[in-house]
Amino acid sequence: MAVLASRRAVLLGAALTAFAAPAVAAPEKRLVVYKTPTCGCCGGWAAHMRRAGWTVEEVIRDDLAPIRARHGVPDRLASCHTAVVGRYAVEGHVPASDVERLLRERPAARALTAPGMPAGSPGMEAAGREPYRTILLMNDGTTRVFGRHNGA
Template identity: 35%
Template sequence: MQNVAAPLWLAGSLLLAASSAHAALPDSARLYKTPSCGCCETYARHLEARGIDVEVIDDQPIGQIKRAAGIPFGQGACHTVMMDGYVIEGHVPLAALEALFEQRPAIDGIGLAGMPQGTPGMPGPQLAPYDIYQFSDGQAAPFMTL
């Protein structure tokens, strides 16, 4: 009679490892914002609650930061985050950040235009799907919808 316990144990361990494998978010981020924006501070606290050390910078012209980062025209938001080689524009939900760092696509970054209600840092319930875009060279394309 074969010992099936060992192969079943091994298969279960591999399944558990595969289902719990998530890309770790970076340890640090730099968030650029205007001095008076409170929701940007709340987004920084959201990242810090996930173990990310956030440096908040509010003494540089945010428009210049966005242009240099290649944010597509009309797709901006109130803050821009630099994180492990990627640009994160706006109140991007955690699920999109996890997908970005799991997939690590060859793009400049991802963003969520405007300041949608219910996103991290913005009060209220989600009213519509969040269309997260990816961008490279100032051109936007769909990334995911949450």
């Protein structure tokens, strides 16, 4: 009798497992960053992303304007490097936490930027510390503040 009850429990467990909702895999934390051969702070940003658990492929280009143009990033929102993660461009020294939030929320946008090279942003820590904002570039070309950092 105990063997029969045990078999029923095993079969019931197998049946429940078969009908359970499949686990949703976390998105892969992988990006490609395009940078010029002479910019050291870009490597600092890539190191920041690696420390946050990202796999980073670094691609050296003499001219990043074509990469920015392909992703619709205007010069006024440009920085020293452009990363691509999924359908989004990530321009400049955007913190890993903002990139992760971008991928969680999936807004109708084409890019997330930290225009210029703000002091105290990831990769720019040696330059001091200043308040800065990350800017979301929407698909329609409008922008909105996405994140505030260093007291911005």
